Amino acid sequence: MIGVTVPRTHGRAGLLEKLMGAVRPEFRAELLTPAADDPVLGWKTCVAEGCGRPKRNGGMCDPHYARWRSQGKPDRAVFLADPGPAIRGRPGHLEVAFIDFSELGPQVKLELQYAVQSRWDEQASVLSVEVVRRVVRLVAGTGTASLLDLSRAEWVSTAERARPSRRRLAEATMFLIYARDLIEVLDVGDGWEVEYSRDEWRVSRLPGLSINPARPRARSYVRFGWISQPWLKELTKRWVRFRVVLGACQNFRVSHG
Ligand SMILES: [Zn+2]
Numbered sequence: 001m002i003g004v005t006v007p008r009t010h011g012r013a014g015l016l017e018k019l020m021g022a023v024r025p026e027f028r029a030e031l032l033t034p035a036a037d038d039p040v041l042g043w044k045t046c047v048a049e050g051c052g053r054p055k056r057n058g059g060m061c062d063p064h065y066a067r068w069r070s071q072g073k074p075d076r077a078v079f080l081a082d083p084g085p086a087i088r089g090r091p092g093h094l095e096v097a098f099i100d101f102s103e104l105g106p107q108v109k110l111e112l113q114y115a116v117q118s119r120w121d122e123q124a125s126v127l128s129v130e131v132v133r134r135v136v137r138l139v140a141g142t143g144t145a146s147l148l149d150l151s152r153a154e155w156v157s158t159a160e161r162a163r164p165s166r167r168r169l170a171e172a173t174m175f176l177i178y179a180r181d182l183i184e185v186l187d188v189g190d191g192w193e194v195e196y197s198r199d200e201w202r203v204s205r206l207p208g209l210s211i212n213p214a215r216p217r218a219r220s221y222v223r224f225g226w227i228s229q230p231w232l233k234e235l236t237k238r239w240v241r242f243r244v245v246l247g248a249c250q251n252f253r254v255s256h257g
Helices: 012-020 063-069 075-081 105-120 127-140 151-160 166-188 230-249
Strands: 198-202 221-223
Touching: 012 166, 012 221, 012 230, 105 127, 127 151, 127 166, 151 166
Parallel strands: none
Antiparallel strands: 198 221
16 A cells, blocks of 8 residues: 555544644634734734724724614715724723634644644635634534534534525635544544545545645545445546556646546
């Protein structure tokens, strides 16, 4: 078999230990407050004149949005140019974008922090603080101790039941699935050893290949579940692995599906 052999640690105790070793102190905070100009977790500020709070609704921060609504939703441009007296900060109310992990159980908290850290380390695409907050709320609502407590399909339907807008649902689901896949790899290992026996290979988990983690589209998976004859499935897997390994060695792009 191709690929490195990863020592397996069975049981959640092993996973918790790995997470404790993997999540760095700056991502282990209950309250993560990335800078506005952070390359991955950066956020935009409210467009009201003179305001520096994070943008949340209709281009505005929460207090400005609330004030605009309370004034009967006047013309936005007029309101934003002269949004009235400065909004005074309330004690205990953060004036920056933040992710609050405190409602999560100890292990699933580390799992999501590890996912945020991994996206940050990859520096491949931006990750919206709002999206992470949505996922944290969603996971906290299920009361699960680990992302591995639910299958990928169960997480997708959990996200759908929360009934967000279509764009937000897509973003939140992508991050949720990314996080679950990441934790699964941390739990059981990586590469061909794990993927080969599955009916669905995750291309991102195969050595030498990479995909954009923000866009886990259908073609990021190679599916074998539709092949009912075991011998044919095995033969197909062998052939695809041969193609993938060959492609990776020659630095070719793999295309399939
Ligand atoms: Zn504002």
